[in-house]
Amino acid sequence: xxxxAIIGIGQTKIDEHWKRSIRDLAGxxxxxxxxxxxxxxxxxxFTGNMLSGLIDQQNNLGAVIADWIGFKGESIKxxxxxxxxxxxxxxxxxxxxxxxxDSAIAVGVEKMTDxxxxxxxxxxxxxxxxxxxxxxxxxxxxxxxxxxxRYMHEYGWQHKDFAPFSLNAxxxxxxxxxxxxxxAITMKQFQNATMVxxxxxxxxASPIGDGAAAALIVPLDSVHGNKRAIHIAGSGAATDTxxxxxxxxxxxxxxxxxxxxxAYVQAGVLPNEIDFFELHxxxxxMSALSLEACGFAEQGQGPRLGLDNxxxxxxxxxxxxxxxxxxxxxxxxxxxxxxxxVETVQQLRGECSETQxxxxxxxxxxxxxxxxxxxxxxxxxxx
Amino acid sequence: xxxxAIIGIGQTKIDEHWKRSIRDLAGxxxxxxxxxxxxxxxxxxFTGNMLSGLIDQQNNLGAVIADWIGFKGESIKxxxxxxxxxxxxxxxxxxxxxxxxDSAIAVGVEKMTDxxxxxxxxxxxxxxxxxxxxxxxxxxxxxxxxxxxRYMHEYGWQHKDFAPFSLNAxxxxxxxxxxxxxxAITMKQFQNATMVxxxxxxxxASPIGDGAAAALIVPLDSVHGNKRAIHIAGSGAATDTxxxxxxxxxxxxxxxxxxxxxAYVQAGVLPNEIDFFELHxxxxxMSALSLEACGFAEQGQGPRLGLDNxxxxxxxxxxxxxxxxxxxxxxxxxxxxxxxxVETVQQLRGECSETQxxxxxxxxxxxxxxxxxxxxxxxxxxx
Numbered sequence: 001x002x003x004x005a006i007i008g009i010g011q012t013k014i015d016e017h018w019k020r021s022i023r024d025l026a027g028x029x030x031x032x033x034x035x036x037x038x039x040x041x042x043x044x045x046f047t048g049n050m051l052s053g054l055i056d057q058q059n060n061l062g063a064v065i066a067d068w069i070g071f072k073g074e075s076i077k078x079x080x081x082x083x084x085x086x087x088x089x090x091x092x093x094x095x096x097x098x099x100x101x102d103s104a105i106a107v108g109v110e111k112m113t114d115x116x117x118x119x120x121x122x123x124x125x126x127x128x129x130x131x132x133x134x135x136x137x138x139x140x141x142x143x144x145x146x147x148x149x150r151y152m153h154e155y156g157w158q159h160k161d162f163a164p165f166s167l168n169a170x171x172x173x174x175x176x177x178x179x180x181x182x183x184a185i186t187m188k189q190f191q192n193a194t195m196v197x198x199x200x201x202x203x204x205a206s207p208i209g210d211g212a213a214a215a216l217i218v219p220l221d222s223v224h225g226n227k228r229a230i231h232i233a234g235s236g237a238a239t240d241t242x243x244x245x246x247x248x249x250x251x252x253x254x255x256x257x258x259x260x261x262x263a264y265v266q267a268g269v270l271p272n273e274i275d276f277f278e279l280h281x282x283x284x285x286m287s288a289l290s291l292e293a294c295g296f297a298e299q300g301q302g303p304r305l306g307l308d309n310x311x312x313x314x315x316x317x318x319x320x321x322x323x324x325x326x327x328x329x330x331x332x333x334x335x336x337x338x339x340x341x342v343e344t345v346q347q348l349r350g351e352c353s354e355t356q357x358x359x360x361x362x363x364x365x366x367x368x369x370x371x372x373x374x375x376x377x378x379x380x381x382x383x
Numbered sequence: 384x385x386x387x388a389i390i391g392i393g394q395t396k397i398d399e400h401w402k403r404s405i406r407d408l409a410g411x412x413x414x415x416x417x418x419x420x421x422x423x424x425x426x427x428x429f430t431g432n433m434l435s436g437l438i439d440q441q442n443n444l445g446a447v448i449a450d451w452i453g454f455k456g457e458s459i460k461x462x463x464x465x466x467x468x469x470x471x472x473x474x475x476x477x478x479x480x481x482x483x484x485d486s487a488i489a490v491g492v493e494k495m496t497d498x499x500x501x502x503x504x505x506x507x508x509x510x511x512x513x514x515x516x517x518x519x520x521x522x523x524x525x526x527x528x529x530x531x532x533r534y535m536h537e538y539g540w541q542h543k544d545f546a547p548f549s550l551n552a553x554x555x556x557x558x559x560x561x562x563x564x565x566x567a568i569t570m571k572q573f574q575n576a577t578m579v580x581x582x583x584x585x586x587x588a589s590p591i592g593d594g595a596a597a598a599l600i601v602p603l604d605s606v607h608g609n610k611r612a613i614h615i616a617g618s619g620a621a622t623d624t625x626x627x628x629x630x631x632x633x634x635x636x637x638x639x640x641x642x643x644x645x646a647y648v649q650a651g652v653l654p655n656e657i658d659f660f661e662l663h664x665x666x667x668x669m670s671a672l673s674l675e676a677c678g679f680a681e682q683g684q685g686p687r688l689g690l691d692n693x694x695x696x697x698x699x700x701x702x703x704x705x706x707x708x709x710x711x712x713x714x715x716x717x718x719x720x721x722x723x724x725v726e727t728v729q730q731l732r733g734e735c736s737e738t739q740x741x742x743x744x745x746x747x748x749x750x751x752x753x754x755x756x757x758x759x760x761x762x763x764x765x766x
Contacts (some may be wrong), residue, residue: 054437061462067629076470078462098480100477145496237459238456262654
């Protein structure tokens, strides 16, 4: 396998794009990535999307988007719930790395806000185990609430101890023009937010949205002299039981651990060499579990990093969610993994102004599908 | 890229499996493929499925099936409407060919018969253009009916001229224990069948069903001495406009042509070297269009091959649908592409008794998603 790099990125603002179709959003991100790279053609297209069949009545999205951008080649959609974006990137990486093709666009896209909230909640629940979790009446946020409650009980944390994850995300999003919620919040706002599924309140939970993000993948040996090119040094995926109740240790994200280990080995780096980490904070509890599974904190000690101010872009030991994360940049589910990649490239290029991580050379992004059932981790490096 | 081979195949009967879950069906096919190969482990799993999110309320099917078979590695779902099965195979081929992994299972699975027929009809329509076709009230069979009517008008064929496609498929299915409709039909039955969307009647249209089919992919250089191993010599994919009305020549399957050309070039074979062709006869008109686009008939002359008895397994120039095709083996949409592959392997191994193509050495399979919007073609060879 040959090494690969990203030479172009593109994204739409995450918003309620009521007047725009899903193909239109994907097209904007794709053309922006091509323009960013100064390219006009691609060999293949890989789309990450979770819900278009269910809430837009549109399957075969690979063909739909290929058609929209005027492309006739190989184009497939990859779905792994909320990790669909990173799964699409991984499919694109393997296709280029194999030598079969010389360029691929990976795009993540989702359009969620045209549907009624109850419809979206039902649709998101399809990321869990339909036969053994949903049949019991639990929602997706409900599953995460059960995990968070158990975690607080097991390790003695209070709800307010999770506040730094949310405050950091919102503060960072204030400097991201593409963020869904680009404003800082206070501790008081965090504590007084409306309850969603106890102990998860509105400030623990990420907002849905419409958006698309894309990256252009090419062989690494073709980018000599291109200072904006970023090396994809590691790409690892793993799965865990679909039901939370089937896990021996429900508070440990085994697939996060396995996929990160694969990415570390492939990239030849250790956790302490990672300069920043775009993690999957769909709910604040997931920030803690992700940091622990990837080797940045002991089990049960993830919130400590936030409380000790170690997750901020300006001087923290392991800055996270530097562009707002899922919490404040937004979580258009199947697109999220590609937003993380686009943002990781922005950091490594030094394009993040107020939230720039100084001297960032190695960044990691982790995308989670279901309650930890499918997890994809990428490590990117400057060249 | 290294060459790859299939060393194990498995399938369930296509039926109304009301008492079995989608993961259970996938598991049966996967374990059968592993047993057939005498293997117990895999490096990655690629699932082809179109509708589980929509009609089973289950997304993240890659993780669901991995969990069911006790696998923790990379597992994604690929969706390209009715060509999802072949798209999953292609993803598995590239992953093994790249050298990243040494074995992959590709499985196609669909469970459709638990839902009400109207619900299934709506779900299948998501393979077409939601914004520009479905909004006009057309169904998926309706789109194919428009194509068939135009074809009959343009080239002067009668409805009965398409009968050989259906009669051949049903006759062949009678010898396939896994077929959904394993019985021969008569010309009279074909002509008197209930109309679905004129001119397509029930004998022009393939039945839905529940089922799963799987194949184990490994590097070709690892199968020395294994006489049951089959070489995947060519794998090509292409896309066309999602809307039929956007095509300059709506009666020519451009993506079938492009994907077949890629497969021919990769395999180093010409159409006249293909010993049999498992094509995508979702509707009888598609048999004609597929034969034409792949170089077996002049444009507008596909039905002639049937009328001249050239599509039968016993002595025809280009035998098609040798195990019953979509028409009689059945069409569990996202699984169909993998049934075609399993059947192609069976032919090349010489395991098809009454419908065995004598001395078959090179077989082709073509899987179509949407009304020709995404098409994947594979060429398999004996070693």
